[in-house]
Amino acid sequence: MLTEQTLEQLWELHINQTHKEKKKIWNLIRSKFYKWQTPEILFKIFRTYLQRCDADGSKVIVEKQLTESSLCALMARNEISAIHVPSFCPPDVAESLSRKAFEEYTHWKLEGIISTDMFYAGGSIPKEAADHNWIDFQRYFKEREDFVAKQRELSLGNWAVDRLRLDLDEKWPFGACLGKYLGQTLRPAIMRIMDAKNNLDISVPKQGLIHTDDFPRLKPSYGTFSANIYLKIPEKGGELYIWGVNLRKIQGIRGYISTQLLATLMNQGYVFDIKWQEEILRLLPEAHVIKPNVGDLVIFHSGRPHSVAPVTKGIRVTNQLFIDVRGKSPLIIRS
Ligand SMILES: O=C(O)CCC(=O)C(=O)O
Ligand SMILES: [Fe+2]
DSSP states (O other), X not given: OXXXXXXXXXXXXXXHHXXXXXXXXXXXXXXXXXXXXXXXXXXXXXXXXXXXOOOOOOOEEEOSSOOHHHHIIIIISOOOSEEEETTOSOHXXXXXXXXXXXXXXXXXXXXXXXXXXXXXXXXXXXXXXXXXXXXXXXXXXXXXXXXXXXXXXXXXXXXXXXXXXXXXXXXXXXXXXXXXXXXXXXXXXXXXXXXXXOOOSSOOOTTOOOBOSSOSSOBTTEEEEEEEEEEEOOSBOOOEEEOOOOXXXXXXXXXXXXXXXXXXXXXXXXXXXXXXXHHHHHHSOOOEEEOOOTTOEEEEETTSOEEEOOOOBSEEEEEEEEEEEESSSOEEEEO
């Protein structure tokens, strides 16, 4: 457990680092770009000229276990949209974890302003939320060890996140390790909960809120992937939509303008606005729809547009983690 003094020092280092990042030329330009509502203005100018993106032909593959060849097709070559491994987590473990999650859940605002339709179980504060204020930052580092210990205890030593870490380490040609930040180990996964009362003041469309968690112009062997292990499946809703598009592959000046504007809209700031959601949907081809069962694992590039259909009956519980791919080096696991 970290002392108060160490936590304060970490926060100071974190603030300095964040200030340095903000001063980088690209980040300054980007913040001005948003502040002056440039995306909205450009969108109005080009609206009729924009073209719908073509799918890149990538499919969702279903396999009994992760293999080196499927991981390389997904993460090194962006050839497939997602890997779906049924029954990755034993059903009794899924049941025990999701029962506990439901007993203690909190609604976080991401980046201090935007509410989401996801809740998070105790000890599961998202790193993105913790990065923005001192109270949540402390909680992240104070709660991470207990959270992991409790997940393992509830899983009777069979926590599927541990299995995933081992599989990735053994099957990715350069191994896998837990992420570090300022010399501290990051938490390997969070626990997310969705239910019918989502706290959002907008009515969410049938396919959910389309977004990306990484830039959608996908590069080979570089990017952030999202892994979800489904612990409880709702009676209605909760399907995962993934659009098999790679905005980097779209050619021509018209394609370039369309994809740059689309990429901007799928950034968190616009995601919670129905008007922009309609525009995003209009520019995308048909989606892959995955209806996971209890215990399934799905991994996909988080720069591919994706969404979760609103839960209208029952609850949905997942363990989620991000996997950073950084060329010929170990995968980085973090949440
Ligand atoms: O819960 C899911 O199925 C996916 C949620 C999501 O947006 C993500 O993992 O990035
Ligand atoms: Fe996401």
